[in-house]
Amino acid sequence: MNAAPIYLVLISRDRRLPAAAENLAACARAIAALAPAPIRALVAGKNPAAAAGETARHLGMPVLALEIVGLTDPGDGATGISLADFLNSEIPAWILMEDTTLGRRLAAELAVRLSAACITGVEAVEQDDHGVVLTRAVWGGKFRAAVRTAAETITVTVADGAFAGRFEKAGGQAKVQHRRSEAARGGRRHLKRIQAPEADTGLSEARAIVAAGSGIGEPDRLVLVRKLAERIAGAQVAGSRPVCDRGWLPYSRQVGITGATVAPALYIACGISGAAQHIAGMSGAGLVVAINKDPRAAIFQHADIGVVEDLGTFLPLLVEACGQEEDSTP
Amino acid sequence: MKILVCIKQILAPESELAPRADGTGPAPVGPAERRISRYDACALEAALQLRESVGGRIRVATVGPPWAAEALRRALGMGADDALHIIAADDVDDPFIVAGALAPAARDCDLVLTGVMSEDLMQGTVGPILAALLDRPCATTAMAFERAAGGSALTVEEELEHGERSIVELTLPAVVTIQSGPWTPRYPSVSGLLKARRQAIQTLKLAAMPIDFPRQRIVAMTTPPPTRQGRMLPGTAADKAAQLVHLFRQRGFLPPCAP
Ligand SMILES: Cc1cc2nc3c(=O)[nH]c(=O)nc-3n(C[C@H](O)[C@H](O)[C@H](O)COP(=O)(O)OP(=O)(O)OC[C@H]3O[C@@H](n4cnc5c(N)ncnc54)[C@H](O)[C@@H]3O)c2cc1C
Ligand SMILES: Nc1ncnc2c1ncn2[C@@H]1O[C@H](COP(=O)(O)O)[C@@H](O)[C@H]1O
Numbered sequence: 001m002n003a004a005p006i007y008l009v010l011i012s013r014d015r016r017l018p019a020a021a022e023n024l025a026a027c028a029r030a031i032a033a034l035a036p037a038p039i040r041a042l043v044a045g046k047n048p049a050a051a052a053g054e055t056a057r058h059l060g061m062p063v064l065a066l067e068i069v070g071l072t073d074p075g076d077g078a079t080g081i082s083l084a085d086f087l088n089s090e091i092p093a094w095i096l097m098e099d100t101t102l103g104r105r106l107a108a109e110l111a112v113r114l115s116a117a118c119i120t121g122v123e124a125v126e127q128d129d130h131g132v133v134l135t136r137a138v139w140g141g142k143f144r145a146a147v148r149t150a151a152e153t154i155t156v157t158v159a160d161g162a163f164a165g166r167f168e169k170a171g172g173q174a175k176v177q178h179r180r181s182e183a184a185r186g187g188r189r190h191l192k193r194i195q196a197p198e199a200d201t202g203l204s205e206a207r208a209i210v211a212a213g214s215g216i217g218e219p220d221r222l223v224l225v226r227k228l229a230e231r232i233a234g235a236q237v238a239g240s241r242p243v244c245d246r247g248w249l250p251y252s253r254q255v256g257i258t259g260a261t262v263a264p265a266l267y268i269a270c271g272i273s274g275a276a277q278h279i280a281g282m283s284g285a286g287l288v289v290a291i292n293k294d295p296r297a298a299i300f301q302h303a304d305i306g307v308v309e310d311l312g313t314f315l316p317l318l319v320e321a322c323g324q325e326e327d328s329t330p
Numbered sequence: 331m332k333i334l335v336c337i338k339q340i341l342a343p344e345s346e347l348a349p350r351a352d353g354t355g356p357a358p359v360g361p362a363e364r365r366i367s368r369y370d371a372c373a374l375e376a377a378l379q380l381r382e383s384v385g386g387r388i389r390v391a392t393v394g395p396p397w398a399a400e401a402l403r404r405a406l407g408m409g410a411d412d413a414l415h416i417i418a419a420d421d422v423d424d425p426f427i428v429a430g431a432l433a434p435a436a437r438d439c440d441l442v443l444t445g446v447m448s449e450d451l452m453q454g455t456v457g458p459i460l461a462a463l464l465d466r467p468c469a470t471t472a473m474a475f476e477r478a479a480g481g482s483a484l485t486v487e488e489e490l491e492h493g494e495r496s497i498v499e500l501t502l503p504a505v506v507t508i509q510s511g512p513w514t515p516r517y518p519s520v521s522g523l524l525k526a527r528r529q530a531i532q533t534l535k536l537a538a539m540p541i542d543f544p545r546q547r548i549v550a551m552t553t554p555p556p557t558r559q560g561r562m563l564p565g566t567a568a569d570k571a572a573q574l575v576h577l578f579r580q581r582g583f584l585p586p587c588a589p
Contacts, residue, residue, distance in 0.1 A: 108462065133549060145550070147546055150545075318575075321571040
């Protein structure tokens with residue numbers, strides 16, 4: 001078989017298996033099932049040997065360790081230049097990368113340098129009458145778009161966890177090949193990294209969370225959200241990113257990909273649209289209740305119980321009802 | 331400092347939208363609610379604050395159908411100096427065409443700002459593609475930035491995943507994509523809006539621009555499959571509240587009722 005390969009491009013930050021490895025490998029398999037192609041893996045970084053070894057063992061396939069000489073951080077400008085230099089001679093059909101701040105930037109840069117298409121945040125690989133299409137969330141998760149391209153090379157970032165549970169180890173040899181790149185640094189220089197602040201343990205340990213989204217409309221309505229939380233056993237108040245951006249709640253209370261990951265037994269989403277970046281932080285919750293005035297809001301796709309109501313009228317009713325004795329008529 | 335801010339007028343995701351029959355995109359259920367994509371408004375705010383501290387000129391540009399001019403008027407009302415409308419026949423969903431169309435205007439600017447992603451297409455690629463087309467350094471998901479001493483570089487604080495950040499230095503000219511965090515877009519003043527209404531907007535036709543081949547397009551739009559059962563509660567608002575309370579009691583989230 002001489003088809004152009006599918007490349008998993010992993011970035012090594014330390015000696016460990018890059019976090020995206022399984023997800024990318026499972027996505028590559030899904031593509032290869034529709035458009036047969038050999039799958040190859042590359043781990044790039046300042047000192048990628050150990051991570052490449054881990055990757056080769058874990059995925060059960062040979063891995064190329066691409067050492068980028070003089071790199072201070074994977075975020076340096078040299079990473080994209082080195083990857084492009086190497087991949088240019090390989091002419092891959094697909095280049096799969098992690099869907100992170102760095103992954104998206106590199107995927108776009110590589111697409112320009114390799115005259116490729118670039119599709120980010122891919123959640124599924126599907127087929128229609130004309131071939132492979134990649135689907136991704138649009139309009140805050142309300143819809144999914146199927147994207148097609150005729151380009152010979154396509155750079156892709158694979159949504160975190162999109163292919164979770166579909167990983168299978170290959171049966172190949174865990175060999176590591178080494179390559180050095182002495183690319184120029186480019187005009188982007190990494191200065192330093194700032195570690196994440198301590199997570200708010202109140203949220204991660206809460207038994208129930210009442211979360212406020214932009215739909216609460218005004219900070220005064222937070223009072224109702226707080227009242228609801230007071231009535232519910234063990235409940236804490238959290239918010240979506242826009243609510244924290246506006247300063248209505250502190251950032252330590254933000255749930256989502258750039259905030260806290262929570263798994264309470266009960267999650268009540270009030271006026272939250274259901275964007276993937278938010279869902280990623282609460283998909284492990286037990287019972288999810290969504291209250292939203294838009295019956296087509298994406299949050300209802302990720303909720304066990306949906307309530308289509310305006311918060312302005314519904315929250316006072318709910319707070320009131322929570323404080324009352326239950327009516328014993330069935 | 332010459333700054334270009336790329337802004338997009340979008341069909342608001344929080345408004346009621348339904349998939350179009352031909353699957354090409356969403357259509358508003360009621361009257362179309364259009365506005366500037368939130369991150370782009372933040373990018374413009376960031377540019378306005380930078381101009382206040384170091385001086386310079388701000389140009390705003392959009393690629394889109396005639397109705398997209400509304401975004402430019404608002405941006406002028408907020409304080410942008412001039413505006414460029416690259417008129418397209420329809421929405422453009424190929425980021426290479428958008429970036430290719432913006433590139434000539436970006437070429438003579440010291441700094442190009444875009445949103446971290448558009449709220450409708452959510453690609454996060456137009457900014458970095460533009461940077462690569464122009465061969466300029468790029469920082470994404472910026473939470474803060476500052477012109478470095480000497481003025482030939484920009485220091486940018488980027489947001490990474492799970493609260494981690496990194497500080498990078500870009501040699502100017504450069505491209506930066508803006509995260510929503512610290513920038514609250516100002517409201518246009520009445521006098522600003524009046525002035526904006528009279529101000530000329532430069533226009534170009536997308537079809538007449540020499541742009542690389544189209545690379546990708548959306549061929550179908552569907553509603554995502556549910557990850558949970560999503561039972562919708564029936565009845566009046568009071569009925570729904572009562573059902574929730576009943577459920578909460580059953581599951582022990584509310585104290586059981588007194589006998
Ligand atoms: C790199 C990156 C990282 C991100 N990280 C995060 C993150 O960690 N956490 C996060 O939450 N977001 C994050 N986001 C933002 C995310 O993409 C969404 O923009 C955000 O989650 C939307 O917040 P929201 O649902 O509160 O607001 P919106 O999307 O504006 O939704 C508001 C909802 O409220 C409803 N509503 C409005 N009025 C009412 C009313 N009166 N009654 C009932 N319902 C009403 C609307 O129908 C709508 O569905 C990130 C984005 C990027 C680009
Ligand atoms: N049609 C457009 N016109 C002007 N700027 C755009 C357009 N589309 C995208 N952008 C800019 O590119 C950013 C990222 O968009 P996207 O890559 O579609 O997520 C947006 O936040 C805008 O700043």
